[in-house]
Amino acid sequence: MADISTAPKRRTRIITAGVVYTLVVLIVGLAAGTRPNNLLIWVFSCLLAAMIASGVVSGWMMMPVRALRIEPRRGRVGEPLLIRYEIRNASRVIPAYDLHVVERVNPKLLELAGEAWVMHVGPGDRVHAEGVFRPLRRGPVRLATFEVSSTFPFDLLRKVLVFDQGAEVLIHPKVHAIRPAILSRVTAGGIGGQRLSSEAGGSDDFFGVREYRPGDSVRQIAWKRLAGTGRLATIERSRSVPPRVRLLLDLRAPTSALKVADGEVARELEEEAIVLVASFLALADRLGYEYSLSVAGVATPPVSLRRGHFHREKLMSVLAAIDLDAARTTGNGLSASDERATIVVVHPDRTDTGIAPATSWHFTARQLDSLLEPASGRETIA
């Protein structure tokens, strides 16, 4: 847990308004010095006092301010990434106003879409603010320091508190809306199609009988068994399991070895392939399939066939963490112990059927546009 009370580094920055104001004060001071007019001297005195008061009040105000970044775990390319901050005013007397929170991050990775701004933090208060960023690239983004600054009260100086709180956000690849028919076609009637599970579930088919447990439905009680043995038993029904699909991303060939047409960039093709896989994953999740991911050419942890939000996020994280600059390995990323499922292979540049069994389906990154839902185009889906 990051320590909110860690003293930040303090900085004072000159701003344009302050420079202009100083020039005005100097001019008025010059006039007051040469012209025997006490009211002009009074105006100059107030202008000068405002400068001093600005420094004193803002310094006094910012002294007890502490901030904590509430780390976002992940973001997605093309979707708003909200980074929240907890701003605390440890002072018992003076409130803090007009606090801007600025994240020092590589703008090529995260683009600011809405700064975090706090209008007021009272003495002893904790206030949450959120900054909105637009993730531009997939992969881990390192958050190192952020600044809490204010030009309050007179907009002459910027008092800055620099908080050094390291964190990492994993940016998931962009997801497009792919036509559902594609996935249902490739799984229909194949080895990954709908079937009965070997586990108890909620269908009408008999699975077995077990001892009654409190909470079991009265409807499921095996009355005949009760009559025979005198002990309560519950009938278990089998459940149908959804289709299974295993996505295989083919990254065996190094980026430089990819065959690209004129105007195409090899690295972009690889990224498109990752986006296509992510879109398939999202679609599979949406359709209720069980799905898994293997990456050929890059070492990734083995993932079994599952479904659900957490599983999807886990696989997205795997995709997000792929380092395309790392050395590629051989092998297709599949293992003999993998559960049976329809295999969908995505290649960056061209199809290589040798990577997977003959029943597998192959796509290339160039097909992404043709697979999208007509209405959505390249719109991102959540």
Added chain:
Amino acid sequence: MTLLRQHRLASFLLALLAIVAFAIAELDFGMLFVGVVLAVLSWYVTEGPRGRTIPDWASNTLVVGAVAWNGFQFLMRGEVVDAMGVLGRVLVWILIVKLYARRTPSEEKQRFALATMLVVAGCLESVQFAFGLLVIAYTVVAVWSVMLWRLARSAEAARASRFATNGFAPPLEIAIGRRVLPQFRGLVAVSVLAVLCGGIGVFILFPRFAEISGGSGGRGRSSVTGFSDEIRLRRGDRITESRRELFTVRWTDPDGSPRRLLRPLLLRGAVLSWYDELGERWVANRGEAGIRTVRTPEDGKFATLSRGVPADIGPVATAQIEMRSYATEVIFSVYAPIAIATSEPRSIALDPSTLILRDVSTDRMSRYWSYELQVQQQPSAEVLDALTAGSDPTERALGFPVEAVRPIARSILEEVRRGGNLPPEPGVDTSASERFLYGREVARAIVAWMRTNFRYTTDLSAFPRVEGEDPIVSFLARYRAGHCEYFASALCAVLRSLEIESRIVTGFIAIEYDESAEQYIVRESNAHAWVEVRTGADAWMAVDATPEESLLQLQERNRSFVDGFRWIYGRLEFLWNSRVVSYDASTQSTMAGRVGTGWREAVGERFSQLLARMRAIAAELSLGSAGGAWFATIAVCISAAGLAWLIVVFRHRRLRRWLRLGTESPIEQRRLLRDAAFYVDALEALEAAGFSKPTHLTPRAWATALAGMDAVVGERFAEVAESFYMVRYGGIRTSQREATTYQSQVLALRAALRQKRRGNRVD
């Protein structure tokens, strides 16, 4: 947001205040009325139910039009001295246009800059109390407005940046804490106080190289009645009658009874003997020759203004003058004062050629004072000889530079001569006394003629300036109407053209007599100009061409019930003039000297008093030489006790904060302060080591979190937390043994933290 909505009101008030301040500085009540009405209307138009603004092109056109029109006016008939006034008027119109314009951040900045420039321009135009009050009010509102502007600007920028993403970023939810409004007001108050205190400090310490002029200002198209040591005949079209009470005069006869004189009392302030034809003004001859300085005694006794004044001059009258709201170095007196007494010691300079008195004390901090003058009702030759000793005998108040006045003067003389029996015109061999007699008689005759044929008025707007013609000529030959400055100027010009020595005197005419208080009340509107004609080698006689009845009518016309309360404003204005407007280098150095010596004296006096008291106690108790040691011991004990008390108070305050004892009963609070202090010690030790406990975590949860960071520290704190739970919620009084155990747990935690710190250092 209520707070953010206030910004517009503050911005509007700031602009309104600037317009009012400048109009007051210029004494331009037309501008005041029109400016305020247009500004208030702008608030209704822009912030009312319809919320209309004028388009940018119209705003820009109006601004250009205002600049062009005022520039044209200035080029056609403006004077260089009124350049700041013209600039201010341009700024007023631009500001009014901007009040109707669309509210953008840049427009807001421009409006603030314009308002500030307007106030600065006003400062160059006026030093009046009313304007000063408005400047101070402007300072306060400006602080408030800028602080609000800062918040509103940030809110708008934050909203706009999100809006620019076309729905990508969610709309801004403004993050605020509790009690935002009262706390903002408090911070504004602190900032205003800081600015005002800082401003006063800088104002006091600001180096002043030039002499500060404490004039009444107001160099606009109008002017206010008031004393001035010069007469500008082109100063203004209209004179505003100020009813400010300046001072009172009690005239006491030689027998000691106060009374009202049959004729108005003329109080001299300056003698103007030189006419500047080009500048169309009368100015004083500021010679330093023969000036004598006397120091008035502390006991309020009279100091004679000349050593040559004989002791047995006979009965003398006394004029007692008490300042009400006027701070000036000029000492207003009747002609030929013999002696002066002041309420506090002052240095008084007498110019023997004019018999004008001035306060030349270096200390000008306390100008609120009273003085008495001894005078002879008819100054004797001996007294005049003594007072004027050292003056330049060759100085003559003859001749007038404007040639056009000479034929007019001759025709007036002929007309006057036809109406009465004047002595014959002096020839070459005429004696000096006959010349003086002739001059006196001619002056009296011309005064009588002018009072019949000329009209008194303070409104000169119907008498426009004639290009190439001197205003005195215009007054004599064309309009025959004006105020006292014109009457005096014309009379002096005519007399000088007729080779009769004369000069103009400015000061006050006392005509309002308070029967109950038996004293004259002199108001600012009683400022007056008249003429003195030489009637002897050292003697001058006052002649006033201004019709007396006109002055009385004016006095009566301007009388109002407000006069009864005017003294309150007068006192404040006096303080303003004496402490602010006339604060100069000499006052600064005097004050610095006072502060420097004052605090040393105060500290030294207190210390010696303390020593004396200690010696007295030692003597009372027969402590002898050991008294010092006893007192030292007592002082050390008291200091130690005070220190201990402070430590306990601060510790209790800290414990209360950590343990959140606000809602507990007093008994429970005392118990926890005594028994649960070890827990606070543990938390503080953790905080010092960089492990500050988040408020949302319970002690046990914090111990778990700590264990994740450092197992040993977490374990030690877990013990402390368990003990704390027992104390806090167990409801049992902690025994001595348990307290020792808890303290040892804290010590163990500290040891673990030390160990961790050492480990970190080795790493």
